[in-house]
Amino acid sequence: MNLENKVILITGANRGIGRALVEEALKRGAKRVYAGTRVHLTHPDSRVTPLVLDVTNAEQINHAVGQVKSLDVLINNAGVAFYDDLSDRAMLERHLAVNFYGPYNVTQAFLPALTQTQGAIVNILSVVALASLPIIASYSVSKAAAFSLTQSLRAFLTGKGVRVHAVLTGPVDTDMNRGLDIPKASPESAAHAIFEGVEKEEEDIFPDPMSASMAESWRGGPVKAMERQNAGFVNNRN
Numbered sequence: 001m002n003l004e005n006k007v008i009l010i011t012g013a014n015r016g017i018g019r020a021l022v023e024e025a026l027k028r029g030a031k032r033v034y035a036g037t038r039v040h041l042t043h044p045d046s047r048v049t050p051l052v053l054d055v056t057n058a059e060q061i062n063h064a065v066g067q068v069k070s071l072d073v074l075i076n077n078a079g080v081a082f083y084d085d086l087s088d089r090a091m092l093e094r095h096l097a098v099n100f101y102g103p104y105n106v107t108q109a110f111l112p113a114l115t116q117t118q119g120a121i122v123n124i125l126s127v128v129a130l131a132s133l134p135i136i137a138s139y140s141v142s143k144a145a146a147f148s149l150t151q152s153l154r155a156f157l158t159g160k161g162v163r164v165h166a167v168l169t170g171p172v173d174t175d176m177n178r179g180l181d182i183p184k185a186s187p188e189s190a191a192h193a194i195f196e197g198v199e200k201e202e203e204d205i206f207p208d209p210m211s212a213s214m215a216e217s218w219r220g221g222p223v224k225a226m227e228r229q230n231a232g233f234v235n236n237r238n
Helices: 014-029 058-067 090-097 101-117 139-162 187-199 209-219 221-236
Strands: 009-010 032-037 048-052 073-076 120-124 163-167
Touching: 009 014, 009 101, 014 032, 014 090, 014 187, 048 058, 048 090, 058 101, 073 101, 090 101, 101 120, 101 139, 120 139, 120 187, 139 163, 139 221, 163 187, 209 221
Parallel strands: 009 032, 009 073, 032 048, 073 120, 120 163
Antiparallel strands: none
16 A cells, blocks of 8 residues: 555544654655544644544544545554553543544444545554553553454455554553653654555554564464454355
8 A cells, every 4th residue: 555645544643653643644645634633733734634533522523524525544543541450440441432442433433435445444552452561451451452353353344445454562752651761662763664564564563673573473473373264254254
């Protein structure tokens, strides 16, 4: 997939990886970038169209669908992360509402448009979807659920020509990771690697040095092989 002249929607586009993805999309010649945010956003490039879009708000999602007439790439980037120990159910539900149901609801709303263009869905996840980081337990749970969602959507949508990408990030220098005293990749380098992976049609994208160290073993490992095998049941049912 070449992103030149494509129409792209990015949620959580006002900061961190989301903001870097907007800039990277423009560099790659996107025709239109819809920047979904919960706060007011302005951008000097006329190709950027801000959208008021809280991914937990059904009315705002429906309104966004009405504004976006055509769509080639949906990037589900909006997310939250707080320290917790799973003792507060409300905290877990908050993470699931944004990090799991948010991408689910936005994807379902824009699926007709993506099917028409045979486009792509890009879910920004985390390596903690593969191995929980207990200090952000609810975040880890929500990303694991979103990764399973991504794998299932991939199987269901292959026959419709819609590609589904999982982005498994390691530490990136964003507000979410500001309190972690560990080496971090820049949002700009992560955004560049994410779009590189999309253009190369990589199913699972590892966009930073820490996550990239896992890429080869993951892609050739038994869990990935099982995902492909399980996806075959979808074709068999059809």
